[in-house]
Amino acid sequence: MTVPYRVTADVITAIDVARVTPRVRPELLVSGARGTHDESHFLLVRVTTRAGVQGLGEVSGTLTWSGEDGATAAHVIESTLAPALAGQPLAPVAALERRMDTVLAGSPFTKAGVATALWDAYARALDVPLAVALGGPVRSRVAVKCSLSGTGDRLRTALAAARAAGFTAHKLKVGLDVTRDAERLAELRELVGPEGFIGLDANGGYRRRDAARAIELFAPHTPAFLEQPVAPDDIEGMAALRGLGLCLVADESVFGMASLVRVLRADAADVVSLYIGKSGGPGRAVEMGRVAGALGSEVVIGSNGELGVGAAAQIQVACALDSLAEDFPHDIIGRHYYVDDVLSTPAMIADGVARLPDGPGLGIPLDDAVWSLFPG
Numbered sequence: 001m002t003v004p005y006r007v008t009a010d011v012i013t014a015i016d017v018a019r020v021t022p023r024v025r026p027e028l029l030v031s032g033a034r035g036t037h038d039e040s041h042f043l044l045v046r047v048t049t050r051a052g053v054q055g056l057g058e059v060s061g062t063l064t065w066s067g068e069d070g071a072t073a074a075h076v077i078e079s080t081l082a083p084a085l086a087g088q089p090l091a092p093v094a095a096l097e098r099r100m101d102t103v104l105a106g107s108p109f110t111k112a113g114v115a116t117a118l119w120d121a122y123a124r125a126l127d128v129p130l131a132v133a134l135g136g137p138v139r140s141r142v143a144v145k146c147s148l149s150g151t152g153d154r155l156r157t158a159l160a161a162a163r164a165a166g167f168t169a170h171k172l173k174v175g176l177d178v179t180r181d182a183e184r185l186a187e188l189r190e191l192v193g194p195e196g197f198i199g200l201d202a203n204g205g206y207r208r209r210d211a212a213r214a215i216e217l218f219a220p221h222t223p224a225f226l227e228q229p230v231a232p233d234d235i236e237g238m239a240a241l242r243g244l245g246l247c248l249v250a251d252e253s254v255f256g257m258a259s260l261v262r263v264l265r266a267d268a269a270d271v272v273s274l275y276i277g278k279s280g281g282p283g284r285a286v287e288m289g290r291v292a293g294a295l296g297s298e299v300v301i302g303s304n305g306e307l308g309v310g311a312a313a314q315i316q317v318a319c320a321l322d323s324l325a326e327d328f329p330h331d332i333i334g335r336h337y338y339v340d341d342v343l344s345t346p347a348m349i350a351d352g353v354a355r356l357p358d359g360p361g362l363g364i365p366l367d368d369a370v371w372s373l374f375p376g
């Protein structure tokens with residue numbers, strides 16, 4: 001007689017990591033107020049349990065965002081997080097997240113990579129999609145968009161590459177020079193026509209005075225939103241810009257739950273950009289989405305250039321969230337952003353839509369294509 005599997009009786013036996021450095025497709029290079037990003041230094045995280053359940057996660061961290069990348073994450077996971085989690089029960093995952101907070105300050109993207117692998121293993125153990133383990137799904141399809149940079153030929157090449165990958169909605173990186181940015185917006189509006197979806201992301205690049213002028217200059221070209229016009233800590237500046245005619249999205253101003261509540265209580269954003277990395281994992285991203293909804297806001301899924309594993313987690317979270325802005329396309333780009341992906345079958349994003357896969361956990365195959373990246 002076999003003993004029935006019980007997720008609460010299973011324990012974590014190993015957490016190991018693999019460095020990956022995917023190259024961004026040159027035509028989709030993002031250049032904005034936070035510099036240019038042409039190669040990602042990410043980390044894959046694998047969780048294994050005593051019963052043989054495995055889960056996969058991705059640390060999609062960059063030094064310019066939170067001071068984390070694959071190298072810092074590998075060090076911290078091997079020295080601190082893996083020893084703290086080894087031997088612990090797989091469920092509840094929230095207890096494992098608290099344990100990570102006890103042994104390691106900050107580092108949300110690193111914790112998010114580990115938490116994604118834990119949630120993936122947990123949902124696979126239950127044999128349900130992660131979106132179900134997170135309390136959903138409330139939808140199975142999510143509209144997506146692709147970021148564009150540059151001007152002239154570079155902008156046209158990026159738009160052509162995005163369209164060839166199936167994207168029909170776009171986000172233009174601005175935040176460097178208001179007058180120039182307005183001209184670039186006019187250029188993109190001309191290219192996509194009056195009905196084309198254009199959002200703007202300044203990545204905190206404007207001073208308050210410039211931001212107010214930017215809204216005035218941008219409005220005639222009907223962008224759907226302006227993301228993070230001013231510095232991340234300038235909550236009052238964000239609040240002062242609301243009501244000037246553009247939907248304001250808070251991105252860098254919101255990392256974890258405390259900053260989310262601070263921004264929404266200050267009426268400093270219409271919509272909040274949630275990342276699994278900023279939140280510290282898929283479970284916490286969903287918690288933050290629910291709190292945002294309770295405070296009257298909607299959320300958009302933002303991106304730090306996730307690879308296939310991170311993109312799969314974005315889709316699961318997006319499909320679990322009631323407060324997702326339904327009329328906004330989300331920043332779920334995954335493999336389309338890179339020359340190569342780490343997954344053998346990452347085809348969940350096509351024709352401008354990300355689809356919830358049927359399988360358990362993240363819904364991606366854990367096969368040799370990905371395990372061969374891990375040493376040993």
Ligand SMILES: [Mg+2]
Nearest residue numbers: 201203227251
């Ligand atoms: Mg942003």
